[in-house]
Amino acid sequence: MFETARYEGKRRIRGAAVLTTGVGAYAGFIIWYFTVLEDVDYEDVFNDLPPAMLEAFGIESLSTIEGFLGAQVFNFVWLLGLGLYFAYVAGGIIASDIETGRMDIFLSLPITRARLVVEKFGALLVPMLAVNALGGPIIYLFVVAVGETIPLDHLFLAHLLSIPFLLVCAGIGLVFSVAVDRAAIAERGAVGTVFLLYLLESVVGGAEAYDWIQYLSPTQYYEPTPILIEGSFEPIDSVILLVAFAGLLILSQALFERRDV
């Protein structure tokens, strides 16, 4: 059981370590930067910015460490950076094996295509869980180290609730991966789609007539800043993301079963 997921998962360990180190280092820098800015009355600076821009970058309260982390780390790294990263990596899962001929060997083994897709995708949980399970404590330790405090439950929720969001981003990549022959195209298509959805949500959020468009974007259903500041979130948002992910996974399986490799 799950031999393929284990085999593929081991190959993801190094990438997961690099990713977690990079994200941790960036978070450390941002937390240190917060202490430098403490003497500056920078809320004034942001008050001059248009409201749409504040909303686009999820800037709510920059004078607290929670608000600062939400804007500078979670909105940039988790929502945008990791969203694009997992879309990109998932875009290569199947397409690169088809392109290199490796899929021949995989499919000569006694495993169905539907299961192969699930197990290969499952290996992506290694970096996805690592960056949250290790990134969370790293961020907490940095915050404590600079003499600030952050509610542990809020931080935990911000990480936990990012998983359904990242699954959807990766799911978009997976659909590209089974639908396209070349890895580079699948990867670019996946990254482009997730980025476009992010932009759409940011841009149309202010225009009432078209505000339904924002509901197409996964970024609509994961808002880390309120979680960090108040611990508030809508459970239905996570349910929507999980259902969307299940749909993307099933679509990927169906597409992969029908195609020549």
Place this chain on the structure above:
Amino acid sequence: MSDDPEHPLVVEELTKDYGSVVANDTVSFTVNGGEVFGFLGPNGAGKSTTIRMLLGLLKPTSGSATVLGADIRDEAALTEAKRRIGYLPAYLGFEEGVTGETVLDYHGAMKGESRRDEMLELFTPPIERPIREYSTGNERMLGLVQAFMHDPDLVIMDEPTAGLDPLKQEAFNEFIRNERDRGTTVFFSSHVLSEVRRVCDRVGILRAGSLVELENVEALLHRSGKHVRVHASDAAVAEITALDGVVGPERFTEGVQFIYAGDVNALLRELSAHDIRDVELGEPPIEDVFTHYYGSREEADEGDRNEEATDRTDGAEETDV
């Protein structure tokens, strides 16, 4: 269909039409249990297409096949049958960063590894090293180990000896004969006539997507002739090429080359009657054999350009992704 040990591989009117090319055109043949079956044809004839349909990698346009009793269009049945199938693809895309040992551990966990150690004594890839350091031959040996390590009933190989050095090729040939004697059925493709001759019991010949002929190896051996290259004077060349059995003579500055399908003694007598500066006798290139027995390549290509329904194009393998 139930598993029929007498016929591990039954191919019935298998067709793969890519629209612009018909890579396989109603190919039918049966492989008997415990035999070595060679699937012979020039590069681009569509051999890989057939093999990849048999493994469920490509969906046939029409027709079907059963592999160890499993219909190739029935994924569940074919997946189950794959426990007893070994496969060596033409191109081995092993993951570069992992060691051979890791690859074999994974394959072992998926399908079994009862003969792993035995295989590693015969073929000796450096399994402790990462695949990216492997030569083509090492990679092929690793491929052979994984194809046989679970003691399969049927082994399907696409150009198995490409990249093996001559010594390993000989070891491979002997190994295949031993496998057959143990009762394993072996089906492999090749474009090398001599290889097929040495190890196969029967051959199917694929050309331009169509099965041209099924025959036993003796008949093929008898029919394929010799490739002869003679350096001699013009007068001598004229007499030599007048012999019965000389096919497609081609002149070059110092002599002539041709396929000789007649009595070898007659050829030698004729040669000894002249002042021969040099002579080479060898196996004919497979395409020449086809040209001789099944019509010229140019005719087939002409047919493609005219899009005649009966002629099929070469080069189909390039489109298999």
